Amino acid sequence: MNPVRYRILGTTQALRPDGTPVAVGGARLRALLTVLALRAGRSVPTGLLVEEVWAGDPPADGHAALQALVGRLRRALGADEIASAEGGYRLSATADTVDLHRFERLTSDGVHALTDGDPAKAAVLLDDALALWQDPPLADLPDRTTEAARPEALHAEAVRARAEADLLLGRAREAVPRLRALVAAHPYDEPLHALLIRALRDTGRAADALAAYETARRTLAD
Structure with a gap:
């Protein structure tokens, strides 16, 4: 099965194997995908995700807000693309599917x-x-x-x-x-x-x- 490909050089995009873009609407959602794609295949702690997605100005309950964003991203990309792991989340992608790493x-x-x-x-x-x-x-x-x-x-x-x-x-x-x-x-x-x-x-x-x-x-x- 061909993987989803990610572009984070420039505006963040997710592309299905046939090249069709996935609708990833909203600045926070694209920020979350960017942070995960920067560390593709590795677990990113929830604290770091909250810090980078909200740029040091998180909501009162940052972890709950992050969980809601992750749920939206899973619905957009597919549940298997975002894994819960080691106190954080991991984008289930290899480095070669992310344009920056290539x-x-x-x-x-x-x-x-x-x-x-x-x-x-x-x-x-x-x-x-x-x-x-x-x-x-x-x-x-x-x-x-x-x-x-x-x-x-x-x-x-x-x-x-x-x-x-x-x-x-x-x-x-x-x-x-x-x-x-x-x-x-x-x-x-x-x-x-x-x-x-x-x-x-x-x-x-x-x-x-x-x-x-x-x-x-x-x-x-x-």
């Missing part, structure tokens, strides 16, 4: 392929990873700042590694737009500046490469 695995595999000297394999894996990305990740968490920090950092790493794969494959022209966008988002990342300068040089744009070097020098000095 993104993390593909990014890690792509970076390792690049390190191992196989930029062609790295490009394929990183393209698959980046195709999953939606911004902002974990959009349905009331307070996404902490939980979103790791996927956002991995996204920057994936874009950087993908651009480096292009350079190694002789595709500097394709790498330049990726690197310009990444440098704009992370102006104090020296290795990114170096990659952009290299990409511009490899496309024969010596003057632009020198200008990018001067911009990097001033930015990092400031």
Whole structure:
């Protein structure tokens, strides 16, 4: 039997095996599904669920409110999808059925392929990873700042590694737009500046490469 698939990069969704979306209505319900999917296959304590679903401002009887939400989520997804376990609840899903965890695995595999000297394999894996990305990740968490920090950092790493794969494959022209966008988002990342300068040089744009070097020098000095 094919499993339900979950998307938590961007707006939280549940998809049946045929691709039909499951109606998961209400911000609290999507927040609950997000917290469970972040830890797919693992028990999440009720206290942590209440804390994250209500962002530190739980109702008077948080545990009762959580039980009601879990009941609604079970009706939407199917009773077997949400198990009671070890003082909490567990989403009965594997990591590979959750887009965030697939993104993390593909990014890690792509970076390792690049390190191992196989930029062609790295490009394929990183393209698959980046195709999953939606911004902002974990959009349905009331307070996404902490939980979103790791996927956002991995996204920057994936874009950087993908651009480096292009350079190694002789595709500097394709790498330049990726690197310009990444440098704009992370102006104090020296290795990114170096990659952009290299990409511009490899496309024969010596003057632009020198200008990018001067911009990097001033930015990092400031």
